Amino acid sequence: MAPGLILTVFLSYTALLFFVSWLSSRKAGNKAFFVGDKQSPWFVVAYGMVGASLSGVTFISVPGWVGDTQFSYMVIVFGYLIGYWVIARVLLPMYYKLNLTSIYSYLQTRFGFWSYKTGATYFLVSRVIGASFRMFLVVNVLQIFVFDAFQIPFWATITFFVFLIWLYTFKGGIKTIVWTDTLQTTFMLLAVGLSVYLIARALNMDFGSMVSLVAESDYSKIIITDWHDKGFFLKQFLSGAFIAIVMTGLDQDMMQKNLSCRNLKDARKNILTLSWILVPVNLLFLFLGAALFIYANKMGISIPELTDSLFPEIAINHLGTLAGLVFIVGLIAAAYSSADSALTALTTSFSVDFLGMEDKNEMDEKKKVRKRIFVHAGISILVLIVILVFREINDQAVISKLFTIAGYTYGPLLGLYSFGLFTKFKVKDKWVPLVAIASPVICYFLSLKAPIWFDGYKMGFELLIVNGILTFIGLLIISIIPRPEGHGKS
Numbered sequence: 001m002a003p004g005l006i007l008t009v010f011l012s013y014t015a016l017l018f019f020v021s022w023l024s025s026r027k028a029g030n031k032a033f034f035v036g037d038k039q040s041p042w043f044v045v046a047y048g049m050v051g052a053s054l055s056g057v058t059f060i061s062v063p064g065w066v067g068d069t070q071f072s073y074m075v076i077v078f079g080y081l082i083g084y085w086v087i088a089r090v091l092l093p094m095y096y097k098l099n100l101t102s103i104y105s106y107l108q109t110r111f112g113f114w115s116y117k118t119g120a121t122y123f124l125v126s127r128v129i130g131a132s133f134r135m136f137l138v139v140n141v142l143q144i145f146v147f148d149a150f151q152i153p154f155w156a157t158i159t160f161f162v163f164l165i166w167l168y169t170f171k172g173g174i175k176t177i178v179w180t181d182t183l184q185t186t187f188m189l190l191a192v193g194l195s196v197y198l199i200a201r202a203l204n205m206d207f208g209s210m211v212s213l214v215a216e217s218d219y220s221k222i223i224i225t226d227w228h229d230k231g232f233f234l235k236q237f238l239s240g241a242f243i244a245i246v247m248t249g250l251d252q253d254m255m256q257k258n259l260s261c262r263n264l265k266d267a268r269k270n271i272l273t274l275s276w277i278l279v280p281v282n283l284l285f286l287f288l289g290a291a292l293f294i295y296a297n298k299m300g301i302s303i304p305e306l307t308d309s310l311f312p313e314i315a316i317n318h319l320g321t322l323a324g325l326v327f328i329v330g331l332i333a334a335a336y337s338s339a340d341s342a343l344t345a346l347t348t349s350f351s352v353d354f355l356g357m358e359d360k361n362e363m364d365e366k367k368k369v370r371k372r373i374f375v376h377a378g379i380s381i382l383v384l385i386v387i388l389v390f391r392e393i394n395d396q397a398v399i400s401k402l403f404t405i406a407g408y409t410y411g412p413l414l415g416l417y418s419f420g421l422f423t424k425f426k427v428k429d430k431w432v433p434l435v436a437i438a439s440p441v442i443c444y445f446l447s448l449k450a451p452i453w454f455d456g457y458k459m460g461f462e463l464l465i466v467n468g469i470l471t472f473i474g475l476l477i478i479s480i481i482p483r484p485e486g487h488g489k490s
Contacts, residue, residue, distance in 0.1 A: 003149035005321075006328050010146070013187075013332050017180050018168050024179050025172025030357070030368050033173030034101050034348050036260030040178045042270040045257050048181025049274050050281055051188050051337045052254065055134050058285060059188060059334040060141070064307030066289030070221040072231040076461065077282045079240020084275035086241070087249035088268045090421065095255065096264040102352040103255050110420040112429030118436045119416055120353035122409040123252055124346060128379075131342035132386035135161070138335040139387075141312055145328070158387050165340050166380045170373055173344045174260050181257075184337035189281065191330025192288050195315060198323045199291045203298065210291060219290035230460035239461030244275070246410040246464065250417055253345035343383065347376040408440035411467020415439065419472050425479035435474035443467045 031037055065073060095103055104123065108116035139158055147157045169176055200210040214220055224231040248254040248271075261267040292310050296303055301318060304310055315327035351357045351372050363371075416436070419425070443466055447459045459466075 003146050005325070006142075006146045007150075009325065009328060010142070010332055013329065013336075014164055016183065017336065020179050020183065021168040021172055021176045024176045029365055030372055032175040033171070033344070033372060034352070035256070036173075036175040036178055038260060038262060040175070040257070040260040040262070042261050042266035043273070044182060045178055045261060046270040046273040046277065048178055048185055049254065049257055049270070050277055051181050051185030051333065052257070052341055053248070053274070053278060054185075054188060054281070054285075055334060055337060058282075059191075059330060060137060060311060061308050062282070062285045063289030063292055063311050064309075066219050066286055067293055067303065067307050067310075069231050070219050070224075071283075071286050071290075072222060072224050072233070072236060073286060074222050074279075074283060075231075075233045075236040076240035076243065077279055079237040079242075080244040080278055081275050082241040083244025084248070084271050086245055088271045091245075091249045091255075091417075092258060092264060092267050092271065094421070095259060096267065100259065101358060102349050103250070103252055103259075104349065104353055107416060107420070111416070111427055111432065114429045115416060115427070115432045116353070118433045119413055120349055122412055122436065123349055126409040127251075127253060127342055127346055128383060128386055131339055131346075132383050132390060134342075135335065135339045135383070136387045136390045137308075138331055140391075141331060142328075142335065145312070145316060154391055155388055158391075159384060161335070162339070162380050162384045162387075165336065165343060166377060169340050169344055170376050173347070174256050174341075177341045177344055178257060178260060180340065181337060184333040187333035188330050188337070189284075191326050191333070192284055194326045195311075195319075195323060195330075196284070196288050196291055198319050198326070199288075199295050199314075202319055203295060211287075213294060214287055214290040217290060217294060219293060228456050228458065230458045235460065235462040239464060242414065242465050242468070243461060246414045246468075250410065250413045251345075252349050253341050256345050256348060257341070339383075343376065343379055346379045346383075347372065350379065351375050408443060408463070408467060411443060411464055412436035412439055412471045414464065414468030415471020415475060418468060419475045419479075423476075423479075425476070427475050428478045428480065431478040432475070435471060435478065439467050439470040439474060442470055 025032070062073065094106065098106060098109065100106060102120070104116060104120040107119045135158070139161055140154075143154050143157050147154075168180070196210070197207070200207055203210070205213065223233045224236075226232060227234075258267045258270055261270055288311075292314055293303070295301070295314060295318075296310065299318065301314065304313060312327060312331075314323075316324040355371070355375070357363075357368055357371065412435070416432075419427075443463050446466065447463055450457050450459045
C-alpha cells in the first residue's frame with residue numbers, strides 16, 4: 001500500500017473526530033468533561049463502550065491468540081455476563097446513590113484517607129502503563145507501515161498523535177468521547193467484518209462455507225478440560241466474571257461513561273446491553289483469527305513468531321489494497337479508542353482524587369477549568385514519556401511483562417471494594433497501603449512458583465481473584481470489629 005494513501009486516511013479520520021468534538025463540546029465546562037452533564041443517551045454509551053472495551057490490544061492480539069488457545073477465550077467472555085450483572089446490581093446503584101464523579105471517592109467514605117489515595121493511585125499507575133502499552137502497540141504498527149516511509153522518527157509520530165488526542169478531548173472530555181467512541185466502534189467492527197469477507201473471497205468461499213470450515217477446524221475448540229492448563233474452562237469463566245467487575249466496574253475509565261447516563265435505570269440498561277453485545281463481537285474477532293490461520297496455511301505463508309503480527313502481515317501484504325486499507329482504518333480507530341478515554345479518566349481521577357477540585361468551592365468555574373486543562377496536558381505528557389520509554393526498551397517480552405504487572409493493581413481494588421460492600425468492619429486506614437502492596441507481590445511470586453508447588457499448574461487470569469482474596473484477608477486482619485450496641489467501652 002502507498003504510505004501517502006494511508007496517511008490521507010489517517011488525517012481524514014482525525015478530521016472526522018475533530019468535527020464530532022466540535023459539535024459535542026460547545027459550552028462545555030468541568031461537569032461536561034467529567035460526567036457529560038449527565039445527559040448521555042444509554043444506547044449510545046453502550047455501543048461506544050464496545051470499542052473502548054476491545055481496544056487496540058484486542059484488535060491486533062486476539063486474532064493471533066487463536067493459534068495457541070483456539071476459541072477458549074470465549075469462556076472468559078461468557079464469564080463477563082456474570083461480572084456485568086454484578087456491576088449493574090451492586091456497583092452502579094452505589095455510585096449513583098453517592099453521586100460520585102470519581103468512583104474512588106467511595107473508599108474515603110467507607111475507610112478513610114489512605115484507602116482512598118491507595119485506590120486512586122493504583123488506578124493511575126495501571127491506567128498510565130496500560131494506556132501507554134496499547135497506544136505503543138498500535139502506533140508502532142502505523143510507524144512501520146506509514147511514517148517510516150516519510151522518514152519521520154517515532155518520537156515525532158507519537159508526540160503528534162498524543163497532541164491530537166489532547167486537542168479533541170481537552171474541552172468536551174467524556175461528553176465528546178461518548179460520541180467519538182461510536183465512530184471508533186463502527187470502524188473497528190467494519191474492519192473485522194470486511195477482513196473476514198475478503199479472506200473468504202480470496203479462498204473462493206462464501207461466508208457459510210467459511211463458517212463450516214472454521215467450525216470443523218482445530219481452532220474452534222472452546223472448552224479446555226485440563227485443570228493444569230491456563231485455559232481450563234472453569235477458571236476462565238470465573239476469571240471472566242472478575243475481570244469484568246474490576247476492569248469495568250472498578251475502573252474510572254469505563255465507569256465514567258456509565259456515570260454520564262441520565263439516571264441509574266439508563267446506566268443499568270447500558271451495562272447489560274454492552275455485556276450481551278460483547279459475546280458476538282468477541283466471537284467475530286476469534287473467527288477472524290481462525291480465518292487468518294487457515295488462509296496462511298493454505299497459501300503457504302509462514303506464521304510469525306509473534307502472532308500479533310499475523311493480522312497486519314496478511315491484511316497489508318497478501319490480500320490487496322482494499323484489505324490493507326480496511327485494516328489500517330480499524331487500527332487507527334483502535335489507536336484512538338485506546339487513548340482518548342484513558343487520558344480523560346486519568347485527568348478526572350487526578351483532578352478529583354488528588355487535587356480535590358470538586359471540594360474547592362472558593363475557586364470559580366473558570367479557574368477550575370484552567371486547572372483541569374493543565375492537568376490534562378500533564379497527563380498527556382506523562383503517557384507520552386512512558387511510550388517513549390517502551391520504545392527505548394524495544395523488547396516486546398519486557399513490555400508485556402510491565403503490562404501484566406500493571407494488571408496486578410486491580411486485585412487490591414477488588415479486595416477493597418468487596419470488603420467495603422460485604423462487611424461492616426472498619427480498618428486501620430494507615431495500614432491499607434501496606435496490604436495493597438503486599439498482595440500483588442505475593443501473587444507475583446505465587447505465579448512463578450505455582451508450576452513447582454502444584455504439579456505443573458499454571459496460573460492465568462485467576463491470579464486476579466487470588467489477589468483480591470489476599471487483599472480481603474489482609475484487610476480483615478487489620479480491621480476493627482464494631483462492638484455490639486449496649487456493651488459500653490472497655
